[in-house]
Amino acid sequence: MIVRMFLNCSLQQGIKADLDSGQVNYLANVLRMKNGDKLAVFDGRSGEYEAITENLSRKSGSLRIGRKIRDFSPSPDIWLLFAPLKKDCTDMVIQKATELGAAKIIPVITKYTNNANIRIERYAAQAIEAAEQCRRLDVPQIEKPQTLDVMLKNFPADRTLFFLNEKGSKQDILETIKNHTGKAALLIGPEGGFSEDEIKKILAYPKVCDIFLGNRILRAETAALAGLVCWQAVNGDWKD
Amino acid sequence: MIVRMFLNCSLQQGIKADLDSGQVNYLANVLRMKNGDKLAVFDGRSGEYEAITENLSRKSGSLRIGRKIRDFSPSPDIWLLFAPLKKDCTDMVIQKATELGAAKIIPVITKYTNNANIRIERYAAQAIEAAEQCRRLDVPQIEKPQTLDVMLKNFPADRTLFFLNEKGSKQDILETIKNHTGKAALLIGPEGGFSEDEIKKILAYPKVCDIFLGNRILRAETAALAGLVCWQAVNGDWKD
Numbered sequence: 001m002i003v004r005m006f007l008n009c010s011l012q013q014g015i016k017a018d019l020d021s022g023q024v025n026y027l028a029n030v031l032r033m034k035n036g037d038k039l040a041v042f043d044g045r046s047g048e049y050e051a052i053t054e055n056l057s058r059k060s061g062s063l064r065i066g067r068k069i070r071d072f073s074p075s076p077d078i079w080l081l082f083a084p085l086k087k088d089c090t091d092m093v094i095q096k097a098t099e100l101g102a103a104k105i106i107p108v109i110t111k112y113t114n115n116a117n118i119r120i121e122r123y124a125a126q127a128i129e130a131a132e133q134c135r136r137l138d139v140p141q142i143e144k145p146q147t148l149d150v151m152l153k154n155f156p157a158d159r160t161l162f163f164l165n166e167k168g169s170k171q172d173i174l175e176t177i178k179n180h181t182g183k184a185a186l187l188i189g190p191e192g193g194f195s196e197d198e199i200k201k202i203l204a205y206p207k208v209c210d211i212f213l214g215n216r217i218l219r220a221e222t223a224a225l226a227g228l229v230c231w232q233a234v235n236g237d238w239k240d
Numbered sequence: 241m242i243v244r245m246f247l248n249c250s251l252q253q254g255i256k257a258d259l260d261s262g263q264v265n266y267l268a269n270v271l272r273m274k275n276g277d278k279l280a281v282f283d284g285r286s287g288e289y290e291a292i293t294e295n296l297s298r299k300s301g302s303l304r305i306g307r308k309i310r311d312f313s314p315s316p317d318i319w320l321l322f323a324p325l326k327k328d329c330t331d332m333v334i335q336k337a338t339e340l341g342a343a344k345i346i347p348v349i350t351k352y353t354n355n356a357n358i359r360i361e362r363y364a365a366q367a368i369e370a371a372e373q374c375r376r377l378d379v380p381q382i383e384k385p386q387t388l389d390v391m392l393k394n395f396p397a398d399r400t401l402f403f404l405n406e407k408g409s410k411q412d413i414l415e416t417i418k419n420h421t422g423k424a425a426l427l428i429g430p431e432g433g434f435s436e437d438e439i440k441k442i443l444a445y446p447k448v449c450d451i452f453l454g455n456r457i458l459r460a461e462t463a464a465l466a467g468l469v470c471w472q473a474v475n476g477d478w479k480d
Contacts, residue, residue: 099459
């Protein structure tokens with residue numbers, strides 16, 4: 001497997017891209033790459049390019065960008081709105097949501113959310129690492145945490161809000177998704193669920209749509225992944 | 241949320257069930273329950289019962305089994321055959337596969353499997369814990385590890401083998417599952433994938449069926465969960 005690296009710049013064949021200290025450490029010290037070694041790089045908007053290490057020492061280095069390997073194509077337009085969980089579970093959500101092709105991830109603060117430990121920089125780093133590994137050409141956008149009220153207030157009118165409502169209707173999830181094509185978001189509550197008051201507010205949103213994931217009680221992180229899987233299989237890019 | 245506990249005995253209203261030291265520790269020391277406190281118990285075959293703690297000390301105790309709360313219904317007949325992974329990832333597979341209703345979990349040893357750390361007792365304990373939390377009435381059966389050859393040799397002729405084959409056909413996964421109702425198993429390889437030789441052997445099995453989970457490279461544990469999600473949504477018990 002060739003090494004893939006996300007570069008936060010605008011890629012083009014022939015340019016030189018400087019590496020930051022974390023990237024240098026990874027290539028030179030972790031992978032023990034030498035000058036002239038090859039990797040693949042992507043910038044989230046221009047596709048994937050070959051790159052060759054130059055002037056690589058243990059402290060600094062750069063890449064010479066070579067030919068384009070893959071044209072850019074964005075991930076499907078699905079957002080994940082989730083209430084942050086314990087550290088390990090949040091890490092898992094970010095990593096798996098990236099693999100499962102979420103375009104945007106928004107931490108949502110609800111009444112029962114454990115919000116003691118929301119670290120956006122950590123989430124962003126994990127999303128990049130997961131994007132590198134799963135061969136995505138983009139990286140999910142990690143938004144700042146928003147309260148549920150603010151999120152609902154700003155929620156775009158043209159986007160379906162799939163709501164995992166344990167007290168809601170038990171419609172077939174695949175049929176429900178199939179009947180709501182186009183831009184979508186998936187809203188998953190914290191371990192303690194949403195309050196009655198929160199459920200009312202969510203259901204008052206015009207394009208909201210209950211989804212049902214069976215009678216076993218799924219952990220919040222499992223529910224987030226299950227919702228993304230169903231969406232990708234029905235309206236996403238899992239069809240050849 | 242009421243506490244749920246799996247008891248490895250045959251439950252019936254009125255009987256006394258002795259607790260083992262781990263169960264006593266959990267109820268008396270972790271949850272600080274007192275005599276006369278209520279919980280829900282299940283045995284994997286008789287449904288769910290109320291139970292009341294009796295003679296509970298920090299070292300021993302028993303439960304008096306009360307009325308039946310829920311009749312037994314087994315989980316749908318889907319098996320997960322997976323190549324054991326690093327410890328954390330295997331833990332995740334066992335926990336999530338239990339939540340997602342796998343009836344049986346078989347660790348399969350393949351050419352590229354990291355089999356240094358297969359601990360069946362640990363898997364079984366995790367399956368029980370996850371079953372308690374997700375309100376299942378049964379616990380997935382955890383089989384002893386089998387080599388791929390032995391697994392294929394013993395694989396029942398009446399069961400579809402859904403095979404996550406990265407080099408296989410890219411048929412729509414939901415259609416594929418829909419076209420193969422009845423007993424099923426899901427086979428997921430290790431991080432390094434299957435060898436060419438292994439793929440040939442698997443494809444020689446008569447009821448094998450490739451499944452496709454998109455072009456992003458999913459980690460093995462993500463693929464296992466995604467496959468179970470799709471199966472439950474199409475042929476499992478996620479319809480009301």
